[in-house]
Amino acid sequence: MARVSAGELSKLAVLFERHHRALFRYFVSMSRTREMAEDLVQDVFFRMLRYRSSYDPSRPFTAWMYQIARNAGIDQKRGGEVVGIEEYMERHAEPASSSPGPEEHASRGQNLNLLRRALDRLPRDKREILVLSRFQNMKYEQIGEILGCETGTVKVRVYRAMRALEQIYFALEKEKVS
Amino acid sequence: MTCEETKQLFADYWSDGLNGEDEIKLQEHLGACEGCRKEAERLGALWRDLGALPAEQPGPGLRSRFYDSLAAFRSGADDRFSQPSHRSPAKQMVWQIAAGIALLLAGVGAGYGLRPNQSPELSQLREEVANMRQLVALSLLQQQSASERLRGVSYALRAEPNDSEVLGALLDTVKRDSNVNVRLAAVDALHPFASSPATRNGILQALTKQDAPLVQVALIDLLVDLKIKQAEPELRQLLQNAGDAGVRQRAEWALENLQ
Amino acid sequence: MKKLTLLGLALAGALCAQDRLTLPFRDPNAPRKLNVDLFLGSVTVKGYEGRDAIIEYSGSDGFRGRRGAPEPPPAGMHRIGGGREPDISEDNNVITVKGGLWNLTGDLTIQVPVETSVTVKTMTGKSVTIDNISGEIEANNMNGEVNVTNASGSVVANSMNGKVVVSLNKVTPGKNMSFTTMNGTVDVTLPADTKATLKMRADNGDIYSDFDVTLGPRTAPEVKEEKTKSGRVRQRVVRAGTQQGTINGGGAEMQFTTFNGRILIHKK
Ligand SMILES: [Zn+2]
Numbered sequence: 239m240a241r242v243s244a245g246e247l248s249k250l251a252v253l254f255e256r257h258h259r260a261l262f263r264y265f266v267s268m269s270r271t272r273e274m275a276e277d278l279v280q281d282v283f284f285r286m287l288r289y290r291s292s293y294d295p296s297r298p299f300t301a302w303m304y305q306i307a308r309n310a311g312i313d314q315k316r317g318g319e320v321v322g323i324e325e326y327m328e329r330h331a332e333p334a335s336s337s338p339g340p341e342e343h344a345s346r347g348q349n350l351n352l353l354r355r356a357l358d359r360l361p362r363d364k365r366e367i368l369v370l371s372r373f374q375n376m377k378y379e380q381i382g383e384i385l386g387c388e389t390g391t392v393k394v395r396v397y398r399a400m401r402a403l404e405q406i407y408f409a410l411e412k413e414k415v416s
Numbered sequence: 417m418t419c420e421e422t423k424q425l426f427a428d429y430w431s432d433g434l435n436g437e438d439e440i441k442l443q444e445h446l447g448a449c450e451g452c453r454k455e456a457e458r459l460g461a462l463w464r465d466l467g468a469l470p471a472e473q474p475g476p477g478l479r480s481r482f483y484d485s486l487a488a489f490r491s492g493a494d495d496r497f498s499q500p501s502h503r504s505p506a507k508q509m510v511w512q513i514a515a516g517i518a519l520l521l522a523g524v525g526a527g528y529g530l531r532p533n534q535s536p537e538l539s540q541l542r543e544e545v546a547n548m549r550q551l552v553a554l555s556l557l558q559q560q561s562a563s564e565r566l567r568g569v570s571y572a573l574r575a576e577p578n579d580s581e582v583l584g585a586l587l588d589t590v591k592r593d594s595n596v597n598v599r600l601a602a603v604d605a606l607h608p609f610a611s612s613p614a615t616r617n618g619i620l621q622a623l624t625k626q627d628a629p630l631v632q633v634a635l636i637d638l639l640v641d642l643k644i645k646q647a648e649p650e651l652r653q654l655l656q657n658a659g660d661a662g663v664r665q666r667a668e669w670a671l672e673n674l675q
Numbered sequence: 676m677k678k679l680t681l682l683g684l685a686l687a688g689a690l691c692a693q694d695r696l697t698l699p700f701r702d703p704n705a706p707r708k709l710n711v712d713l714f715l716g717s718v719t720v721k722g723y724e725g726r727d728a729i730i731e732y733s734g735s736d737g738f739r740g741r742r743g744a745p746e747p748p749p750a751g752m753h754r755i756g757g758g759r760e761p762d763i764s765e766d767n768n769v770i771t772v773k774g775g776l777w778n779l780t781g782d783l784t785i786q787v788p789v790e791t792s793v794t795v796k797t798m799t800g801k802s803v804t805i806d807n808i809s810g811e812i813e814a815n816n817m818n819g820e821v822n823v824t825n826a827s828g829s830v831v832a833n834s835m836n837g838k839v840v841v842s843l844n845k846v847t848p849g850k851n852m853s854f855t856t857m858n859g860t861v862d863v864t865l866p867a868d869t870k871a872t873l874k875m876r877a878d879n880g881d882i883y884s885d886f887d888v889t890l891g892p893r894t895a896p897e898v899k900e901e902k903t904k905s906g907r908v909r910q911r912v913v914r915a916g917t918q919q920g921t922i923n924g925g926g927a928e929m930q931f932t933t934f935n936g937r938i939l940i941h942k943k
Contacts, residue, residue: 251798255659258479259471259473262472262473262478263657272475280485350469371427373656375656378427378431393427393428394424400426403466404459562853563850566831566852566853567927569851570928595813595815595833596833596855597930600853604917628857630835662935669914
């Protein structure tokens with residue numbers, strides 16, 4: 239990576255080959271349209287060129303890259319945000335206070351579609367932390383660096399995001415049944 | 417531990433990041449508290465399912481658009497971005513091979529030719545030969561020519577399995593050599609060094625850096641052969657992000673195999 | 676590791692579209708080397724009876740001229756052309772052609788004296804072709820094929836998504852060689868009297884040769900049982916083993932690897 243910051247434009251292509259798929263997944267999960275995700279991936283690589291002097295080679299490259307990715311995503315004016323969880327829960331069935339039995343667990347594995355929809359309905363910050371930790375397999379320390387918070391805070395937020403995801407998941411499941 | 421404290425460990429628990437002490441504390445609490453146990457099971461299952469969601473793959477248009485823009489960028493706008501070039505120190509002559517290596521090679525040959533019972537200082541000679549092999553391997557791995565570096569890898573295969581310098585040079589080659597063929601040969605040459613912890617760590621590091629699919633596959637095979645179970649996060653990463661279908665398939669196989 | 680360091684973006688020399696440039700190797704009696712490192716574009720390198728490197732670039736138009744005052748030339752270099760095309764430099768009998776990021780359709784043809792060592796790398800070129808070269812040849816094409824014909828000396832060739840076709844008229848004894856691709860056929864022709872130790876591996880394909888190969892050890896393949904849709908159990912090879920062998924009594928190592936494709940080793 240030091241090469242781009244030293245002005246080696248060509249190495250951008252190597253970085254592209256290495257990271258564009260992961261970035262694409264990040265953006266698809268965050269923006270939910272492929273088109274926009276592809277635009278944003280492209281945008282990130284050219285932002286890396288523009289801001290390459292801000293890269294500190296002693297810090298992890300991916301943290302820097304996702305900082306740029308987040309800014310790119312925030313700058314992009316996004317159309318109608320999907321309803322946040324609190325609002326969603328208010329409008330729909332009561333929270334899943336009754337925990338599901340084992341038979342419900344078994345069917346859950348097969349219902350990845352439902353899980354995907356539940357994830358899409360998570361508020362942006364909760365979705366992001368799950369995307370970074372689960373899809374991008376990032377260490378919590380690294381996520382903390384990207385989001386600008388303590389590692390401990392990241393862990394708590396991962397837990398809360400999982401709780402929220404579960405509630406939406408069950409709400410969607412009930413909706414489907416009824 | 418309280419329920420509140422227990423839940424703070426969940427994130428680490430799911431991502432296999434708990435240290436032994438916390439793991440025990442967590443299990444103790446889960447054994448005693450049904451509420452937390454149920455929640456850990458439910459959310460843990462959900463966490464696993466999240467990992468199983470297939471990764472969306474970008475269309476082929478993304479790549480061609482990127483390279484188009486790059487070409488346009490280069491031909492037009494780069495005056496603003498290009499910085500003064502840094503000229504490297506004087507380049508070495510490419511074909512220059514130290515005469516010493518040739519001598520060493522001759523020396524190794526002579527060493528092989530000696531019959532054991534004729535030599536009173538057999539063990540010393542053996543050691544010298546081993547040292548020479550090490551030197552030859554180390555010098556060849558530094559050559560400009562890919563063919564010479566491949567020969568260095570062959571020599572490394574004949575080094576002593578506990579030769580940490582040769583191992584270090586091989587790992588360096590796997591991580592940093594500019595030629596795919598050389599990296600691939602170096603991965604295969606790591607098998608005899610299996611017992612060293614440095615090998616295991618080196619393979620994991622190399623895997624995350626590697627972008628040639630052939631070398632990725634070779635590294636995955638090595639992980640399975642050496643039964644390196646802690647490779648799971650790296651393998652999952654490949655399963656999701658590797659561009660080549662063959663690599664993803666092999667990563668999946670390895671994950672099953674390492675369980 | 677002593678590797679040629681990248682030149683950066685400053686232009687040591689440059690070519691116009693459809694241009695041709697002749698650059699001498701400084702010392703006609705010392706060994707020569709050509710380094711080509713491109714991201715986009717196909718590359719052809721040909722040996723000819725001459726002393727200079729002749730570099731031709733067939734780019735489409737659409738290149739802009741230099742804007743503003745030209746930079747002073749870097750120490751020890753001279754400016755050659757006037758456009759924005761590949762960077763070309765000569766240093767110690769090593770000619771380096773670096774076309775960082777140029778037009779997608781731009782192809783490069785370079786003629787050099789037959790006895791020259793050649794290293795070519797390209798990322799998205801359709802093909803890398805090297806013909807009539809005697810020396811150490813290294814060819815790497817990420818997304819296209821590699822063709823090496825009428826070669827003497829040694830060849831190390833790799834492609835990611837293309838076939839690798841290599842034909843040697845003469846082999847320098849004792850030189851290691853390697854021919855690998857992830858997705859494609861590996862097709863290598865060697866002189867009939869070549870002495871070599873072969874390491875062959877085709878994960879999803881077969882290996883053929885008309886050489887008299889003395890087979891050596893083979894690591895066992897991994898087989899997995901699978902249920903087909905009709906419910907039958909069938910075995911699928913998930914991982915092929917490496918087959919070793921020797922020709923003409925053995926010699927320097929030659930590696931043949933493909934993940935998806937077959938391996939052909941022809942006798943010339
Ligand atoms: Zn509890």
